[in-house]
Amino acid sequence: MSTPDPRTPSGPPTGTAGPTTPAGPAGEPLLRTRAVDVVRDGRHLLRGIDLAIHPGEHWALLGPNGAGKSTLLALLGAVSHPTRGEVDVLGRRLGRVDVRGLRAHLGHVNPRHPLRSPLTVREVVLTGTTGTIEPDLHRKPAPEELDRAERLIDTLGMTAAAESAWTTLSQGERGRALIARALMPSPRLLLLDEPATGLDLTARELLLDSLDLLRHQHPELASVLVTHHLEELPESTTHALLLRGGETVAAGPVDEVMTTGLVSATFGHPIRITRHEGRWTARAAAPRRSGRTPAV
Numbered sequence: 001m002s003t004p005d006p007r008t009p010s011g012p013p014t015g016t017a018g019p020t021t022p023a024g025p026a027g028e029p030l031l032r033t034r035a036v037d038v039v040r041d042g043r044h045l046l047r048g049i050d051l052a053i054h055p056g057e058h059w060a061l062l063g064p065n066g067a068g069k070s071t072l073l074a075l076l077g078a079v080s081h082p083t084r085g086e087v088d089v090l091g092r093r094l095g096r097v098d099v100r101g102l103r104a105h106l107g108h109v110n111p112r113h114p115l116r117s118p119l120t121v122r123e124v125v126l127t128g129t130t131g132t133i134e135p136d137l138h139r140k141p142a143p144e145e146l147d148r149a150e151r152l153i154d155t156l157g158m159t160a161a162a163e164s165a166w167t168t169l170s171q172g173e174r175g176r177a178l179i180a181r182a183l184m185p186s187p188r189l190l191l192l193d194e195p196a197t198g199l200d201l202t203a204r205e206l207l208l209d210s211l212d213l214l215r216h217q218h219p220e221l222a223s224v225l226v227t228h229h230l231e232e233l234p235e236s237t238t239h240a241l242l243l244r245g246g247e248t249v250a251a252g253p254v255d256e257v258m259t260t261g262l263v264s265a266t267f268g269h270p271i272r273i274t275r276h277e278g279r280w281t282a283r284a285a286a287p288r289r290s291g292r293t294p295a296v
């Protein structure tokens with residue numbers, strides 16, 4: 001398999017051209033949902049979700065526990081289907097397309113990567129080419145795949161650990177290795193489910209720096225990052241979707257959406273948002289003794 005470049009501005013993920021390749025005309029969103037509902041056991045987990053994500057956009061998906069973030073990410077990653085409404089992933093409508101083929105073009109980082117053997121970081125990254133957990137022993141990586149793996153390992157700040165065994169890596173190192181792995185097939189879209197959860201301060205900052213660098217180096221890549229914590233958002237975040245109880249509170253450019261009023265409404269608590277040098281912090285606002293809600 002060749003190693004296409006995610007910076008390709010439009011059209012199919014290259015290297016897999018053919019009738020079954022997901023396509024998308026220039027200017028079309030990579031992901032679009034229209035009036036999406038997800039109902040399970042008679043309960044609405046998502047209701048009326050409309051979303052369009054274009055190349056170069058980096059979305060934060062924010063909301064409290066149980067808001068529906070993982071449910072939405074599963075739709076965007078072609079892992080599950082909506083009960084009602086339409087989901088188009090890379091120009092293909094879920095329900096009308098083989099989702100396994102589609103998933104091969106998405107970089108979906110699973111924080112619970114089920115690897116048990118002591119592969120090196122380089123070997124783990126290379127498994128991204130085949131989409132397998134263990135290396136395919138019958139297949140030798142092509143020189144361009146090895147080059148790409150080295151470049152991604154470098155971008156994710158893992159060069160010094162390239163020979164380290166997976167089993168000895170810290171959680172932060174594993175997270176960065178998995179992002180490099182997810183990028184091996186040059187996906188146009190990267191989906192990240194709470195990538196900074198459980199990381200110490202240094203590991204979190206290294207991860208966020210790596211994401212900023214990655215986005216800078218691959219301007220056509222789009223991403224969706226799920227989190228509960230505004231402090232875990234990279235500076236390069238461009239858009240945000242705020243979810244509460246399965247419904248959109250607000251969606252759009254990050255500076256319009258990440259406001260004290262809208263985030264307070266999302267979390268059901270007065271929270272004061274500040275942005276300093278591109279990064280966000282959230283603090284509980286003073287108790288509402290006066291009964292006033294924070295200004296938007």
Ligand SMILES: Nc1ncnc2c1ncn2[C@@H]1O[C@H](COP(=O)(O)OP(=O)(O)OP(=O)(O)O)[C@@H](O)[C@H]1O
Pocket residue numbers: 040041043045063064065066067068069070071072228
């Ligand atoms: N298959 C299912 N059947 C019924 N309810 C479900 C199912 N899957 C998830 N839920 C419920 O849907 C709601 C949304 O879950 P989801 O995992 O999407 O939320 P989340 O925003 O990712 O939460 P968290 O931040 O805690 O991870 C939760 O109340 C959850 O219990």
